[in-house]
Amino acid sequence: MRTGDAAMEDGGARRLSAGSYWFEDLQAGDWFETGRMTVTEAHIVAFAGLSGDFFDVHMDDEFAREQGFPGRIAHGLLGLALTDGLKNRAEARMMAIASLGWNWRFVTPIVAGDRIGARIRVTETRLSRKGQGIVTLHLEVTQQEGRVVQQGETTLMVRKRPEAGTSGG
Numbered sequence: 001m002r003t004g005d006a007a008m009e010d011g012g013a014r015r016l017s018a019g020s021y022w023f024e025d026l027q028a029g030d031w032f033e034t035g036r037m038t039v040t041e042a043h044i045v046a047f048a049g050l051s052g053d054f055f056d057v058h059m060d061d062e063f064a065r066e067q068g069f070p071g072r073i074a075h076g077l078l079g080l081a082l083t084d085g086l087k088n089r090a091e092a093r094m095m096a097i098a099s100l101g102w103n104w105r106f107v108t109p110i111v112a113g114d115r116i117g118a119r120i121r122v123t124e125t126r127l128s129r130k131g132q133g134i135v136t137l138h139l140e141v142t143q144q145e146g147r148v149v150q151q152g153e154t155t156l157m158v159r160k161r162p163e164a165g166t167s168g169g
Contacts, residue, residue: 012029013029013030013031013121014027014029014030014031015030015031015032016030016031016032016092017091017092018091018092019091019092019093020093020094020095021092021093021094021095021158022095022133022158022159022160022161023095023125023133023135023158023159023160023161024133024160024161025161026094026122026125026135026158027122027125028122028123028124028125029121029122030121030122031119031120031121031122032090032091032092032119032120033090033117033118033119033120034083034086034087034089034090034117034118034119034120035086035089035090035091035117036086036115036116036117036144037082037086037115037116037117038113038114038115039074039078039079039082039110039111039112039113039114039115039116040112040113041072041112043074043078043082043112044058044059044072044074044075044078044112045059047074047075047077047078047081048075051075051077053075053077057069057072057073058072058073058074058075059072060072069109069111070111071111071112072111072112073109073110073111074109074110074111074112074114076104076106076150078110079106079110079116079141079149079150080102080104080150082116083116083118083139083141083150084099084154086116086117086118087118087120087137087139090120094135094156094158095158095159096156096157096158096159097132097156097157097158097159098156098157099154099155099156100134100154100155100156100157101154101155102152102153102154103152103153103154104150104151104152104153105150105151105152106149106150107148107149107150107151108147108148108149109149110143110149110150114143114144114149115143115144116141116142116143116149117141117142118139118140118141118142119139119140119142120137120138120139121137121138122135122136122137123136123137123138123153124136128157131160132157132160133157133158133159133160134155134156134157134158135155135156135158136153136154136155136156137153137154137155137156138151138152138153139151139152139153139154
């Protein structure tokens, strides 16, 4: 896989361009944006079926309006799952091995018709005790009007660049 190029932005932060990034290619402050996708009622209903979460605020427009929402709202975990998918399909991609955890906030509801996308920033890179590459990312998810709907951090195990003379990669 090729390595993407990073362009310097104001403040010394690098915007990561299209490409695949090994652990060694990343540093705190690097950032990129995902594409966007529209959350639909079909997503909400399918996620309810998949997760078993048929809570009224997700399934009943009248109930949701009685609670002060404009109508049924997406599951918070649906927003997280869609954001992870957007991250994994972004033009700038980490050479990830596995997700190690999430610390996540549901800031404001996502409703059917919202078009969401994320800005992702590397906050930390380090080696684990076993020498694995560990990268912490901060994600800020916004909808079409720029309102933050979800945000948080994820920690990933990221592949290290193969040493010369070894296979893999």
